[in-house]
Amino acid sequence: MTRYQHLAGLLSDRIEQGLYRSGERLPSVRTLSIEHGVSISTVQQAYHLLEEKQLIVPQPRSGYFVATRKATPPVPAITRPAQRPVEITQWESVLELLSSRIEGDVIQLGSGIPDLTQPTLKPLWKIQSRMAQKQDINLLSYDTLLGLTSLREQIARLTIDSGCQLSADDIVVTTGCHEALSVSIRAVCQPGDIIAVESPTFHGTMQTLRGFGIRAIEIPTDSVTGISLEALELAFEQWPIKAVVVVPNCNNPLSFIMPEARKRALLTLAQRFDAAIIEDDVYGELAWEYPRPISIKSLDMDGRVLLCSSFSKTLSPGLRVGWVAPGRYRERVLHMKYIGTGSSATMTQHVVAEFIRLGHYGPHLRRMRQVYQRNYETFSCWVRHYFPCGICVSRPQGSFLMWIELPEAFDAVRLNTELRASKIQVAVGSLFSASGKYRNCLRLNYALPITDATEQAIALVGAAIERAMLVCA
Amino acid sequence: MTRYQHLAGLLSDRIEQGLYRSGERLPSVRTLSIEHGVSISTVQQAYHLLEEKQLIVPQPRSGYFVATRKATPPVPAITRPAQRPVEITQWESVLELLSSRIEGDVIQLGSGIPDLTQPTLKPLWKIQSRMAQKQDINLLSYDTLLGLTSLREQIARLTIDSGCQLSADDIVVTTGCHEALSVSIRAVCQPGDIIAVESPTFHGTMQTLRGFGIRAIEIPTDSVTGISLEALELAFEQWPIKAVVVVPNCNNPLSFIMPEARKRALLTLAQRFDAAIIEDDVYGELAWEYPRPISIKSLDMDGRVLLCSSFSKTLSPGLRVGWVAPGRYRERVLHMKYIGTGSSATMTQHVVAEFIRLGHYGPHLRRMRQVYQRNYETFSCWVRHYFPCGICVSRPQGSFLMWIELPEAFDAVRLNTELRASKIQVAVGSLFSASGKYRNCLRLNYALPITDATEQAIALVGAAIERAMLVCA
Structure with a gap:
């Protein structure tokens, strides 16, 4: 130099x-x-x-x-959702986001799809091919309701990294993390109950609450330290809250990692008010720090934490292999799983179990963490470069999601409509709120390849935002 | 001769x-x-x-x-369940049935697993292997919420055989028929609602009702002609029934095929009382008669029938590929699917679509119908031979399930416990009732291979029944 x-x-x-x-x-x-x-x-x-x-x-x-x-844009300030339980809306917007997947040539800046192009994923194909050649009839038949023993053993071993001490019997395999969250919510709550969530929170969780007639109370959440424990305590004092759903590691969509002390404090609070904690750890293994941050489940002594995860963000979403460690809610979770889908798919469970057993998972994770961290640097440069000033941007500490807050008057829904002509799609912030807040926010996926086309897409989004902000002003 | x-x-x-x-x-x-x-x-x-x-x-x-x-045992008489809505019990017994799958060397006379040993199934492996070799990244990613277009097109074409005129857009792919039934029930009902079911009825349906806080009214059902329309009409007059769940073709567990006139009459009744019909057709393609019996969906003019099915009984349960044609409830069904599991697994959908597209499905179905019909003849000889007299046996017209009614005082739960030592398991009749009726009944699966071991198992069951009946008497 x-x-x-x-x-x-x-x-x-x-x-x-x-x-x-x-x-x-x-x-x-x-x-x-x-x-x-x-x-x-x-x-x-x-x-x-x-x-x-x-x-x-x-x-x-x-x-x-x-x-x-x-200049580096500041991080978003702590959110201020309505501090009372609300009915959940926004289904139409979620459906629109999901439908845009149909057109293959759309640049999906709004999706939660990981990078599937890395060579460390190749063994997945080989394993699949070998299994097909073996023609083992057991792979065509029903698996048990709990899920494949060999897979549950591998999962139990993986959770050691987040500080857990679980055995295969503590794990229930599900059809993706989506089902893990869904069965957990239903295992813990009845229709009419109230659940506390971070605000913003994953739209899948929100819509699940809606679908089962559960109300959400959105808790102010800091984009660096996570859910406000003070606000949560106040909510606990005011409302009969049955459970808290949190994404403490590589939060979706804010990307923070909740500090360990706050994880402990959250658990203590849940104990004090006898609430369950549904911990969504689906991005947790993609934290850049090593060793990876602990899960709240690892601190759980009385089985009140239901730890939910999957291989959708680390290996492949198309496999739909997820799991839950349901603690004391095991039998209810099994019932909810049985009535939702029955047993999970057999072959895909075997593929994942084999991928881990053969030692491919660790190296793949290490590579993906590096890829996403490098991508993040490039994407944040692009955002600084192409987006107008006056915005706030989250500071990811892992995974591949970035939350961008635009001025209050901004309408990201309209932005998305405008971007459709350019075949670009972003995730509109209002999806992540029970009541349609965060319309001025968007979530970007930086797992996309670092190519001219991706840069061009970011530039187009930036230009569209700039135009819209001029109109706002 | x-x-x-x-x-x-x-x-x-x-x-x-x-x-x-x-x-x-x-x-x-x-x-x-x-x-x-x-x-x-x-x-x-x-x-x-x-x-x-x-x-x-x-x-x-x-x-x-x-x-x-x-002598050929008579068919069971029409059932006489309690004619009022009841809360559903029996989860523990279902869990026990599901758990017995864990031990691989148990002879599962009680399962709903098809014969997976036939050569017409081989192309499934080849397709899988070819896909693995192609390494198409799209197979690893999320599919759309509706499901793979090419698969939905094939399914729409298959339903022509049951008299339907559906397009790909009328189909939603699910994780097995189990999810199809689950999302249909939730799309149509709210907790506290009442659904009418055949009695006996599939335990998965029953437990789904239980899980969502829906009460069941069990309708008397004839083992030859199906649900009693007279009793159903009376129930409609007395209770605000939101939907009827029926398995009109190759009923599970009674194996009847509902006559066409009765299917029409059932639809008319549902129209009169503005109820939905959830039609479980998962065994329908295994009817021995040709052309296969029509579905109620094929008669449906106002979208009130939700037709549910899967490839679990015809191809492979381990694939977990099912579907629903939800009629006017499409958007609710999509919401329920989204909050239960999200998108369905991608690769398995491709495998099934390809199996059908390449023309393997028709020949496979034809073979399976023959296999099951031949098996039925052998099994019914065995049952006549090894089981004591004084029993009633259903007369299957398709699929691979047989319902056996023993004298009133008989306890099939105890029988199952006794059989455990011999590593044999039957499906206890009480699983198929909301309130634990049919404890004197059992369901046998005759998809099992015609071997000495299977005959021996039937002989052991027969002997155990005979011993138990001596005690009863």
Whole structure:
């Protein structure tokens, strides 16, 4: 690295960290030359490089300024949902999001689909092919209601990483995490009950509550530390809340990882008010930190936590292999599973069990964490570059989802309609609220490949947002 | 065939047809010799043969008598369930039945598993293997909520055989028929509602009602003509029944095919009382008659019939590929599917679609119908032979299930417990009732291979029943 590149990197870091703020004048060439003991021309070259990267702009006769739109956008403030139980709406919008999957050539910035192109996934095909060649009739028959023993053993082993001590008998295999959440909610609640959720929260959970006639109380949630325990406590005091649904690790859609102390405090609170915790850990294994963050289930002594997960975000959503560790609700969960789908598919369970048993899962996870972290860096540059200023962006600590908050008056539903012509789709924020809040927010998936087409899509979204914001203003 | 064999066959037919009834004295050797113009020794040889087959017994100095236990048992009389809505119990017994699948070496006379050993199923493996070799990433991703278009097209085409005129858009793919029934029930009813069911009825349906807080009114059902329309009408007049769940084709567990006129009358009744019909057709394609019996859906003009089915009984239960044609309840069904499992597994849908597209499905179905019809003949001989008299047996017209009614005081639950030592399991009748009726009944699966081991199992069940009946008496 040459001197000017080094200096440019240093200045760029300071801009990133907010030491030089958006629109602020940068030190003069002479000042920097003295400060860093480099030549005038080195500083000039460094400034030129930053200008090329559109991080700074020259003002004739005034020197260089931090480009206004290039500063790292702040994270969204803590949310402020209605603090009372509400009926859930938004089904039509969810259906629209799901329907857009039909057209294959849409760039799905709004989906929760992982990157399926990595070579570490290849063994999945080989295993499948070998199984087909063996022609084992057992693979065609019903499996038990609990699920394949060998798979449950592997899952129990995997959960050690999140601090759990579970045996195969503590696990029930499901048709994706979706079914795990669905059976958990129904195992714990009756129609008319109230469940507390983070706000925003995964639309699948929300719609499940709606479908079973359960009301949601949305709890203010911080985009860095997670659900507000203070607000949750107040809600517990006011309402007969049966359970709390949380995504504490790599939250969907806010992407935070809840600090361990807050996980403990949440469990204590649930104990005090005798509520169940439904813990959605579907993205937990994609946390970038190592070892991965603990689950609340790992702290659970009295079986009140139902830990839900799947291989949809780590291996393949199309397999529909998920699981739940239901604690004390095991029999109710089994009943709910039986009446929903019966046994899970046999062959796909075998494929996943074999993939893990042969040692392919660890290396694949490691690779995916790297891929997503690298993708995140690129995507956040693109967002800074192409999106207008005045937005807030979440700071993912894992997985592949990014939450963007636009000014209050912004309408992401209209944005999505406008983007349809360009065959781009984003996830509208209002999907993640019981009552249609967060219409000014959107969720982006950065598992998409780093290609010109993807950059172009982000640029188009940014331009559309800019146009819409001009109209708002 | 020799003369005496011919004569023995003729006599045996007359016994089967009830011309010579159980315990009745047969014509003397001399009479028969004159009647058929054969020698005395030919008649004696024929009688010896029938004696060997245990169809007749000699009485010293009185001649031959039809063996009491060899007569064709009558069909069960129309059932008499409680004619009021009831809460559903029996979950523990269902769980026990499902759990017994865990031990691989149990002879599962009680299961609903089809014969998976036939060569016409082989292409399924080849298709799977070819797909694995192609490594198409789309197979790993989420499918749409509706399900794979190519599969829905094939299903729409298949339903023509039952008289339907459906398009791909009228079909929603599900995770087995179990999910099809589950989403249909939830699409049509709210907790606290009442649904009318045949009695006995499939335990999966019953437990689904229980799980969603829906009460069942069990309607008397005839083992030849199906649900009593008179009783159903009375029930409609008395209770606000939201829907009727029926298995009109190859009923589970009674195996009847409802006559077409009664199907029409049932639909008219549902129209009159504005109720939905949830039609479980999962065994319908296994009817022995050709063309296959029509579905009630084929008569449906106002979208009130939700036709549910799957490939679990025809191809492979382990694939978990089912479907529903939800009529006017399409959007509710989609919502219920979304909140239960989300999209269905992608690869398995492709496998089934390809199996049908390549023309393997028709020949496979034809073979399976033949196999099951032949199996039925053997099994019903075994049952006649090994089971005591005083029982009633259903007369299947398709599929691979047989319903056996024992004297009122008999306890099939205890029988199952006793059989456990011999590693044999039957389906206890009480599973098929909301309130634990039919404890004196059992359901047998004759899709099992015709082997000595299977015959031995039937013999053991028969002997255990005989012992238990001696205790009862």
